[in-house]
Amino acid sequence: xxxxxxxxxxxxxxxxxxxxxxxxxxxxxxTMIGDAISHxxxxxxxIAVMLSGSLSSIWVFIGAGLAGFVAVLIIDLLKNKFxxxxxxxxxxxxxVMFALGVVLISSYVGxxxxxxxxxxxxEITFLPLSESVVWNGKELGPKTFFNLLGxxxxxxxxxxxxxxxxxxxxxxxxxxxxxxxxxxxxxxxxLGLVSLTTVxxxxxxxxxxxxxxxxxxxxxxxQISRNLSQMLVFTxxxxxxxxxxxxxxALKLNSSISASMALFSGIIFALIYLIKGxxxxxxxxxxxxDVVESGxxxx
Amino acid sequence: xxxxxxxxxxGILIMSLTSSLAGTFVFLRKESLLGDVLSHAVFxxxxxxxxxxxxxxxxxILIGATITGIIAISLIQYxxxxxxxxxxxxxxxxxxxxxxxxxxxxxxxxxxxISGQSGLETFLFGSAASILLEDFWFFIPAFILVLTLFGLFxxxxxxxxxxxxxxIISGISSRTTDMVIGIMxxxxxxxxxxxMGVVLMASLMIIPPAIGRTMSVTLKKMIIIxxxxxxxxxxxxxxxxxxxxxxxxGPWIVLFLGCIAIIAFIFSPTRGLISRRISALRxxxxxxxxxxxxxxxxxxxxxxxxEFKGSKDSRGLNSLRTKGLVERVEGxxxxxxxxxxEGRRLVRLHRLWELYLTKKMGIQADHVxxxxxSVEHIISGDVEELxxxxxxxxxxxxxxxxxxxxx
Numbered sequence: 103x104x105x106x107x108x109x110x111x112x113x114x115x116x117x118x119x120x121x122x123x124x125x126x127x128x129x130x131x132x133t134m135i136g137d138a139i140s141h142x143x144x145x146x147x148x149i150a151v152m153l154s155g156s157l158s159s160i161w162v163f164i165g166a167g168l169a170g171f172v173a174v175l176i177i178d179l180l181k182n183k184f185x186x187x188x189x190x191x192x193x194x195x196x197x198v199m200f201a202l203g204v205v206l207i208s209s210y211v212g213x214x215x216x217x218x219x220x221x222x223x224x225e226i227t228f229l230p231l232s233e234s235v236v237w238n239g240k241e242l243g244p245k246t247f248f249n250l251l252g253x254x255x256x257x258x259x260x261x262x263x264x265x266x267x268x269x270x271x272x273x274x275x276x277x278x279x280x281x282x283x284x285x286x287x288x289x290x291x292x293l294g295l296v297s298l299t300t301v302x303x304x305x306x307x308x309x310x311x312x313x314x315x316x317x318x319x320x321x322x323x324x325q326i327s328r329n330l331s332q333m334l335v336f337t338x339x340x341x342x343x344x345x346x347x348x349x350x351x352a353l354k355l356n357s358s359i360s361a362s363m364a365l366f367s368g369i370i371f372a373l374i375y376l377i378k379g380x381x382x383x384x385x386x387x388x389x390x391x392d393v394v395e396s397g398x399x400x401x
Numbered sequence: 402x403x404x405x406x407x408x409x410x411x412g413i414l415i416m417s418l419t420s421s422l423a424g425t426f427v428f429l430r431k432e433s434l435l436g437d438v439l440s441h442a443v444f445x446x447x448x449x450x451x452x453x454x455x456x457x458x459x460x461x462i463l464i465g466a467t468i469t470g471i472i473a474i475s476l477i478q479y480x481x482x483x484x485x486x487x488x489x490x491x492x493x494x495x496x497x498x499x500x501x502x503x504x505x506x507x508x509x510x511x512x513x514x515i516s517g518q519s520g521l522e523t524f525l526f527g528s529a530a531s532i533l534l535e536d537f538w539f540f541i542p543a544f545i546l547v548l549t550l551f552g553l554f555x556x557x558x559x560x561x562x563x564x565x566x567x568x569i570i571s572g573i574s575s576r577t578t579d580m581v582i583g584i585m586x587x588x589x590x591x592x593x594x595x596x597m598g599v600v601l602m603a604s605l606m607i608i609p610p611a612i613g614r615t616m617s618v619t620l621k622k623m624i625i626i627x628x629x630x631x632x633x634x635x636x637x638x639x640x641x642x643x644x645x646x647x648x649x650x651g652p653w654i655v656l657f658l659g660c661i662a663i664i665a666f667i668f669s670p671t672r673g674l675i676s677r678r679i680s681a682l683r684x685x686x687x688x689x690x691x692x693x694x695x696x697x698x699x700x701x702x703x704x705x706x707x708e709f710k711g712s713k714d715s716r717g718l719n720s721l722r723t724k725g726l727v728e729r730v731e732g733x734x735x736x737x738x739x740x741x742x743e744g745r746r747l748v749r750l751h752r753l754w755e756l757y758l759t760k761k762m763g764i765q766a767d768h769v770x771x772x773x774x775s776v777e778h779i780i781s782g783d784v785e786e787l788x789x790x791x792x793x794x795x796x797x798x799x800x801x802x803x804x805x806x807x808x
Contacts, residue, residue: 358508368498
């Protein structure tokens with residue numbers, strides 16, 4: 103299969119996993135925590151690469167998972183024991199951990215290609231040249247793609263399985279606690295899935311551009327959806343659009359593919375927001391007419 | 402000291418002073434992440450001005466960075482108030498989209514081969530060595546502007562930082578102060594990005610104010626400490642990274658600041674972990690020993706001696722003995738004359754408070770004991786006078802027990 107297929111497919115898998123989780127982060131107004139997590143896992147990834155000698159081994163997931171866990175512990179420690187305010191605890195923890203990761207990278211000399219640039223925008227361009235998954239002597243495709251596919255399936259299964267719980271705990275934590283669905287537990291599960299997705303996406307898009315996929319497609323979908331299921335479907339659609347447009351834009355301009363996909367995630371939101379705001383302020387194709395006319399929204 | 406070293410270190414010094422001063426107010430507004438977003442958002446400006454100027458002209462770059470920064474601030478303020486976006490999503494959107502745009506332009510230039518040796522990449526993680534003498538034409542005016550804004554708006558900034566609602570009621574325009582803080586933050590970021598890099602610039606505006614906050618209880622002291630630690634950390638980080646080849650400056654400065662922060666959080670004499678533990682322990686011992694005094698006094702009233710056990714009780718008794726309120730006679734503890742007086746005072750306060758709660762607050766008599774148990778320790782002489790006046794010098798408490806006065 104062609105290079106374009108693998109690259110766009112990989113881009114879509116990043117956008118899809120991030121987008122599905124991003125919807126819940128957006129509804130809970132904690133998208134910036136996603137940003138903090140994606141920065142904090144860096145030292146874990148680097149140490150695992152140094153020890154295992156490979157960027158796609160299971161150790162990278164374990165190392166990054168540990169780093170994410172340590173970050174959550176430090177944030178908690180700063181807030182509760184050292185009485186530092188919330189935003190500063192977050193900002194302090196992730197910048198220091200990210201700095202540690204960069205310092206480790208800059209002092210690392212080894213065979214694996216991991217440098218400061220790959221932290222910034224990943225290696226999606228070189229995907230067709232990277233390590234392949236071989237099954238029964240046949241080359242299936244790039245390993246990163248299949249890692250991301252596995253991650254996407256996991257995220258999908260978790261969301262389908264716990265859809266009700268995620269929904270209730272995002273919209274109304276108080277009611278959720280009363281109904282016996284511990285909102286804290288599902289918050290942690292959500293953050294756990296976010297850090298897993300961040301690590302799976304690291305090789306493709308690096309650790310900073312991930313935020314674009316967490317916020318862009320869900321925010322665009324939020325503008326035109328009238329319920330959660332619609333929002334999730336639109337998010338997937340916008341993620342696909344962003345990876346296709348991003349890919350061809352980058353080819354045309356001869357620029358970074360991952361950054362261009364990230365840029366288009368944002369542009370899609372901007373376009374939808376502008377179109378809706380400028381021309382169709384009362385337009386919503388998915389709002390049922392009878393609901394509006396029945397006066398359901400009147401006080 | 403060589404001239405280059407002098408230029409670099411004075412540049413670092415100005416950068417640290419500017420960003421810690423601006424950062425203090427961003428920190429006090431509890432919007433530290435705004436600094437993070439802005440520092441990512443100036444990056445496309447850096448790249449576009451490079452594209453236009455065709456070479457690495459630091460001055461043009463700083464102007465370009467300022468322009469995209471202003472666009473980013475306006476966009477955050479506009480989107481942040483929209484019901485279908487809100488602050489958090491607006492921050493994440495502006496951060497990631499602007500940064501992605503910057504990387505697209507950077508990669509475009511790299512593939513054209515026009516950024517080659519220019520070192521535009523150093524803007525990502527910072528390189529103090531790239532500070533040139535010409536940059537001071539931007540650094541010094543920026544620093545003076547930040548200082549001037551600080552001087553002109555000191556009162557307003559202080560009030561709004563500590564009590565926003567009260568500030569607005571007092572007639573201070575929150576829009577103006579928001580803008581002043583935004584401009585200060587932007588100037589600081591643009592000054593700092595060369596040495597710190599866009600990715601980690603924000604930490605220079607978060608960590609020093611956090612250290613200042615933990616070391617002091619007044620705004621003035623907080624600012625001075627933040628400025629001192631910022632200069633110390635960034636100069637140490639710069640020199641350390643310059644001794645190693647290929648080491649970016651930004652991350653090393655952040656690591657040094659992080660270490661200073663941890664030390665301050667633990668050992669700070671005002672709000673550090675240890676000093677807060679000690680004062681909590683002192684308070685606990687005081688409350689425990691006052692309870693002991695009270696129970697011994699009541700034991701004298703009805704003839705039953707209370708029993709003491711456990712380390713907390715013995716710590717309380719020790720503290721009472723050193724104060725001369727309790728003495729040990731033939732292996733048994735006994736109140737001294739002043740101890741009896743103090744015990745009487747505590748029992749009186751306890752019963753007065755119980756009576757106040759039942760009579761004036763309408764609370765049931767069987768609900769007031771716990772509350773009185775915690776309040777009795779903090780009732781001062783003035784409050785006691787007031788209570789006596791309000792209750793008209795009562796004789797009995799709600800449980801029909803004598804309220805003890807004088808001798």
